[in-house]
Amino acid sequence: MSNHRTISKKGIIATALALILLLSGCAAGQNAGSKKAIKGGTLTYGRPASVTSFDLFKEITSNNAFAIDKVFEPLVSFDKNGKVINWLAKSYKVSSDGLTYTFVLRDGLKFSNGKPVTARDAAFSIKHHLSAGGPLAIEAKVDSVIANNKQTLVIKLKKPFTPFLAQLANFSNGIIPYNFDGKSEKQFFKKPIGTGPFAVEKWNPAGDLTFKKNTYYWQKGKPYIDKLVFKTISDDTQAVNQLKSGEVDAIESVPLENAKALSQGSDTKIQTDGSWVTEQVFFNTLDKNLSDVHVRRALALAINRDGLTKAVTFGYAKTAHSLLPTTITYNSDASVKALNYNVAAAKKELAKSTHPKGFTTTLLIASGNSAVKQEAQIIQAAGKAIGIHIKIQSVELATFRERFFAYNYSMMINSGQADFPDADSILAFQTDPKGFSKSYWTHYTNNTVTKLLYAGEQTADGPKRAKIYAQMQQILANEVPYIPLYYPDIVIGHRSSVKGLVVLPNGSVRFEDAYVK
Incomplete structure (x- = not known):
């Protein structure tokens, strides 16, 4: 998923193609504080960007995704440890050949308008997502989606797709009413029902x-x-001030330099955990300068990732050497041979390029985030040390997104993250030149990487799949279409009176258990 927004290995479950999996009766909700919960009232949550759409089939950025998931829910979801769990489905079963998935809906499910939820609604939702495609399309080759009865949905694949179950846990696979509840698609998403x-x-x-x-x-x-209430506060300093004054009850993006003070405040606290996020520098490989792999390698060698991480994250992150966050299975951070800080080697690498004497380029960032601004300045200094002059362009968040969606940038700082608990969630989005984002708007293309990506999707979990992803991560470290900087923790700020927030590793928050004392 694309931000700018916004991981100890967790017990992440993906589909095991060699086994029949039958999971039923899983407790879905967190019951933190339920015996003491105070009912009623309003909770106001400060967020850096407004919600512009509820169309779960077309949206990808966090400002929309984390509102969509409050209205629409999938058949299966994941908990704060990244474990796939039953959600609207009370049970699911996967055939031994990995081709047939059977879901049984919970009893008495209803939409927010009071109408019952049936397997026909679920079948319509999955089929519509398949036809709509979108930025988070269902990648599995689906043969059929059939509602056997009111509660049973059967999905058959043409060939195994290991990440399928985890992918169904994504917000984009939420269940909507059959035929948009009789409305046009446009009308429905203006007043969504989930x-x-x-x-x-x-x-x-x-x-x-x-x-x-x-x-x-x-x-x-x-x-x-x-x-x-989702209150839009585009400036992170203002967000902190409003939290301290009690104008908001919680904030989504805590500036890390303020995290310790908020954690020690008499009226404020923070919640922090690892995430599925990797902060990165992205290169537009269509750019005349940055299409040269030696230029990208030179910049990777010129940046002191350890120093940058220490300077901007205040202990709330780990230096990254691989694309995959350490909380996602198959991360190779410890074994990948990254291009670590070495200015002399950086200069030698630049000398091999078509721009041995350097050049001038631009680094695009979203305004309002102090950490990103500091990162940009550190990267600018690193480039200068080897003869690459980097101009920083700071634009407001909506314009930032428009720019990189249109490939209208040379370099940018952004974060990539998994939307569901499988390595394919990040790898497919950032390496598939035929995918929606064209390798996260870098247009990076490597035929070997593409073949490995597709092989990883077809290979059952285990050593063979691990070897495929390790090879991919090493090629990416060598060719540097993006420079992984660090793996940030999720840091949510809230008033001491707020209880029961459940922070997920994708950065979203569950509020069904939340209350204000």
Whole structure:
């Protein structure tokens, strides 16, 4: 997923093609503080960007994704440890050949308008996503999607696809009413109806968003709060000030230089954990200067990643050497041979390029984030040390996204992250030149990497799949279409009176257990 927004190995479950998996009756919700929870009231959550769309089939950026997942829910989800768990489905079964997936819906499921949820709704949702494609398309080759009865959905694949179950846990596979509840698709997403803990009450695509409690929510007695407000605060300093003053109850993106002070405040606290995120420098490989692999390698050698990480993250991150976060299975950070800091080697690498005497280029960043600004300045200094003059272009977040979506940049600082608990979530998005993002808008193309990507998707979990992904990560470290900088922790700030927040490794927060004392 594309940010800018925003991991100890967790027990991540992916599909094991050689086994029949039958999981049923998993407790879906977290019950933190449920015995003492205070019901009612409003929780206001500060976020750096407004919600512009609820179309789960077309959206990808976190500002929208983390609102969509409050309204729409998938058949399976994942917990804060990245483990795939039952959600709208009370059980699922995978055939021994990995081709047939059978889901049984929970009893008594209803949409936020009170209408019952059936397997026909689920079949319609999956089929529509298959036809719509979109930035987070279902990559598996699906043969059929059939509602056997009101509660049973059967999905058959043409060939095994190891990440399929984990991919179904993504927000983009949420369940919507059959035929958009009789409305046009455009009308439906203006007033969306889902199974999530909240429904949209008031929404300004250029400003704030107010959710109201879904009184038909399947987790009995939840959510505890009556309303959830997403308040747009584009500047991180303002967000901290509003948290301290009590204007907001929690904030999504805590500036890391303020994290310790907030954690020690009398009225403020933080929640922190590892994430599925990798902070990176991205190169537009269509750029006349940065298409040269020796230039990219030179810049990778010129940047002191350890120093940068220490300077900008205040202990809330680990230096990255590989694309995959350390919380995702098959991360090779410890074994990959990265281009670590060596200015002399950087100069020699640049001498091999078509620009041995250096050149001038630009580094695009989103404004309002102090850490990113500092990263940019460190990278600028690193480039200068080897003769590459980097001009920093700081633009507001919406323009930043428009620019890189249009390949209108040379270099940029952004973060890549997994949307579901499988290595393919990041690798496919950042290495497939035929995918929606054309290798995360870098247009990086390597036929060997592409073949390895597809092989990894077809290979059952185990040593063979691990070897494929290790090889991919080494090639990426050698050719540097992007420079992994660090693996940041997720840091959420909140008032001491706020209880029950559940932070997920993709950066989203579950609010169904939240309440304000």
